[in-house]
Amino acid sequence: MKERHEYILGEVVKAYLDTGKTVGSRMLSEQGEIGLSPASIRNAMADLERMGLLCSPHTSAGRKPTDDGIRYFVDSLMTVDSALEKRLIASAESNLHSGVELNKVLQQATEELTSLTRFAGLVSVHEPDFKRIKNIELVPISSEQILAVIISSEGEVQNRLVRRTDTMSDDKLREISSKISALLSQCNLKEARERLVKEIDQDRLKIRQLLEELKQWTENPTEGKTDLIFSGQSQLLKMPEFGVIETVRSLFAVFEEKEDLLKLVKEVERSEHGVKVFIGQEHALVDMEEISVVLSRYEGEGRMLGTLGVIGPKCMQYDRVLPIVDCTARWVSKMLGGSR
Amino acid sequence: MKERHEYILGEVVKAYLDTGKTVGSRMLSEQGEIGLSPASIRNAMADLERMGLLCSPHTSAGRKPTDDGIRYFVDSLMTVDSALEKRLIASAESNLHSGVELNKVLQQATEELTSLTRFAGLVSVHEPDFKRIKNIELVPISSEQILAVIISSEGEVQNRLVRRTDTMSDDKLREISSKISALLSQCNLKEARERLVKEIDQDRLKIRQLLEELKQWTENPTEGKTDLIFSGQSQLLKMPEFGVIETVRSLFAVFEEKEDLLKLVKEVERSEHGVKVFIGQEHALVDMEEISVVLSRYEGEGRMLGTLGVIGPKCMQYDRVLPIVDCTARWVSKMLGGSR
DNA sequence: GGCTGGCACTCTATCGACCCGAGTGCTATT
DNA sequence: AATAGCACTCGGGTCGATAGAGTGCCAGCC
Incomplete structure (x- = not known):
């Protein structure tokens, strides 16, 4: 592409970005510091149109840059302020x-x-990837629900409501909470899932429901x-x-x-x-x-x-x-x- | 207000809500089941206009209900589906x-x-009023920051980043965390603030900075x-x-x-x-x-x-x-x- | 007395005709 | 190669006429 063409293209794009309207050859020749007559500019513009950098919406409407034209300007001609x-x-x-x-x-x-x-x-x-679990806190909310607060090593906090089918005292819950926290601390999601599955199999803690819901969480931690x-x-x-x-x-x-x-x-x-x-x-x-x-x-x-x-x-x-x-x-x- | 007028008003409002356009007397007389001539309707409409329930944007544009007219309809005439x-x-x-x-x-x-x-x-x-604090958990995030997770008795969870100016081990932090949690558990915001102030005065735990930030939180818990x-x-x-x-x-x-x-x-x-x-x-x-x-x-x-x-x-x-x-x-x- | 039909009037929205300006493409000229 | 001139094209804005919808009022009817 010739220097002349680049120059004209740049001026057209600048004028277009300024005004949002199509720019004609006369207007460009008069107001800019181009130093060329409208006719010369027209020639250059016609070339640029053939290259697909300019286009005119209809015969007598001046020209405006195509997406490619603006792209060329942004990539090659523009200098930032x-x-x-x-x-x-x-x-x-x-x-x-x-x-x-x-x-x-x-x-x-x-x-x-x-x-x-x-x-x-x-x-x-x-x-976020929620890479590693740092801490899990189980908090009783009502007779029916438990709030699981899960904190990642990156400081991300997530909470999830869990149904409380197994009746248990708040003390018991606290105990379970610290056990689970110990179990899953420092785990990434995959490891956590594995450990949960193992725990569910053994069923030592009699809290299958809770563990199941946590397992579900490991499978889809960032939902919603x-x-x-x-x-x-x-x-x-x-x-x-x-x-x-x-x-x-x-x-x-x-x-x-x-x-x-x-x-x-x-x-x-x-x-x-x-x-x-x-x-x-x-x-x-x-x-x-x-x-x-x-x-x-x-x-x-x-x-x-x-x-x-x-x-x-x-x-x-x-x-x-x-x-x-x-x-x-x-x-x-x-x-x-x-x-x- | 006469029954006749109420009836006409209802029909005008219905037609207006249907079409969004002004409604004229003829159109109302023809399409509805009113059984009155356009002229009679016009008379009623003129009355309703005097009452401020209808208005016409200009001389020959039919009428539409005013806000008051719609209000009357909604309050007194409308039956829900x-x-x-x-x-x-x-x-x-x-x-x-x-x-x-x-x-x-x-x-x-x-x-x-x-x-x-x-x-x-x-x-x-x-x-939410964040009535009572249920639990507070302090989690170390980096060498400079601590995440305070505060859980309300209603199951609301809030978290806040706290600077960590006082250097302390993670173990120490865990200890402090449970102490603070015990201190503030079951408090409403006012009580919590009082206890924090007291604690700051005594300065037993050497964690003034942390307590100050918590106190700030009690003053503006739902910010943002x-x-x-x-x-x-x-x-x-x-x-x-x-x-x-x-x-x-x-x-x-x-x-x-x-x-x-x-x-x-x-x-x-x-x-x-x-x-x-x-x-x-x-x-x-x-x-x-x-x-x-x-x-x-x-x-x-x-x-x-x-x-x-x-x-x-x-x-x-x-x-x-x-x-x-x-x-x-x-x-x-x-x-x-x-x-x- | 209230309802109705008729008539004159008003206002808007729409459509077509028209003109002006801006711009192009091409060609002849320097 | 750049420029000046010329014929042509197209879109936007203005103007005027027209159709349509609606009102207000009056006279007549039940």
Whole structure:
């Protein structure tokens, strides 16, 4: 690709991201510092259209970049606003205080994302592996139910209601509780399951029911976890591209469904890169051709903890949004770094 | 108010709730079983307009009920669809199985609400009083942090990260854990705070930092609880009244803000009635004149646990929606009745 | 006296005609 | 190779006419 073409493409994309409208050759020639006549620009644009980087919705409507065009811009032509980046890092540093709970950090992160970008913020929490059991506590709740509180070595807490068919005194329960805790402490899920099976076979403790329910838990420990946090969804409604109700509906259907978004999240979790951008059709969400998603992984103590980012219109200012998402992810990582 | 007028008002409201459009005298005379000429109906309508129960947006546009008109209908004229009600109760009975966790029941309830009404479902969880502490468990997470797991006598579990400034062995921590648990067990928050203060003064255990953080917790135990669960928000977008983007935006702003909705929820929590309806301006949500909210309290084990209901267009079929909300609340109450 | 039919009037929503502006593609020219 | 000019195309906005739905009021009927 010739330098001339790259240059023109860059200008077209910039203008498009600025205004959200198609850009014509005259307007580009007049307002920019291109120094070329409209006709020359038209030639270049025609070439770019043949390459599949630009397209025009109809004959006399100017041109706008295709998804590929924006992709090329983001990957090769764009330079991020480094002054902005520095400011972001500085302001992030300023409110660094560790020892805060995961959920609060994430909540703050989404809000930060929406207030900086004016788009919808999105944070996913990676389903943790619940590697090792640290502690199990059985607490009597009523005559019929027991609450099992299971704590992982990573500080994850889960609780589960268990029916209490076998009648037993609270003292007895306490005794059983510490026995089970001793039995399963330091086990990973597989080991725990094995030990439970063995215990159920022997049936020494006469608490088959309870053990069965615990075993069930080892098979499906993270069932029903909430996994996606949103904020600022209503921000998106301000965008002109949502004049059509249809678009809005499918957007919010996506928010509710979550399935499809989770796919993207998983993809980012697996990827190597920090920030990943999905432009228009690239994310394969139905009826969301005008939407882009910018995501980044965040980490804590070496392991990947989840993904965060924003959802916004395709014509967003990527050179602003990318560093924002990047810095927020770094900030979250730092907050969680030493804390768990 | 004369019988004739009541009758006409009822028919107008019914027609309006059916179609969402203004209703004219001719149309009413032709399709209904009124047996009156358009002119007579017009006279009655003019009277009702003077009474403030009907209004017309402009001269030649037919009439529609005012908020007061709908209110009169709901309070005095409407009969609920008792066949529907019976079916609802039956289907609710059929999937009654107790011993399920609160959150799952509520999630299921909102989904039930949206699928039955095709509006947005809403469930609030009343901030629990966390009456008595049952158990406290301190679990070492890292060299810097301790996880405090606090279990209430109602089976509520909360956990909190605590910094670990005082170095101590895991054994020591276990010892302290059981001491604190013994100290605070069966206390309500006030008593717990007092005992903690006393303990901090004496400073026998040399764990001032830890105790301080626990004391802080007793002062604000439910901080940052999620309190409103939605579902089916995108359903609302299908309603014709959301042709205008403005309405949609303010609606979703309300969803995000939550503040205003919480006010309604609190009102329902305080009220005596089962189901409560807020029509149009009655709920005082800005820009939501075309929206109605139907809420009902639900209970468990005698005490009020929260509120659930739907948010939908003002012209919803109240005779369907009221029993649906009512039955769902009963169902939830039943599910939670014996379970905690 | 209350109900009804008729008539004149009002207001909105819709449709088609029309024009303007923005933009393109092609070709001749420098 | 870049530019200037020209004919052509298409979408959006404005304007006016029309149809339709509905009202209010009046005179007549039971």
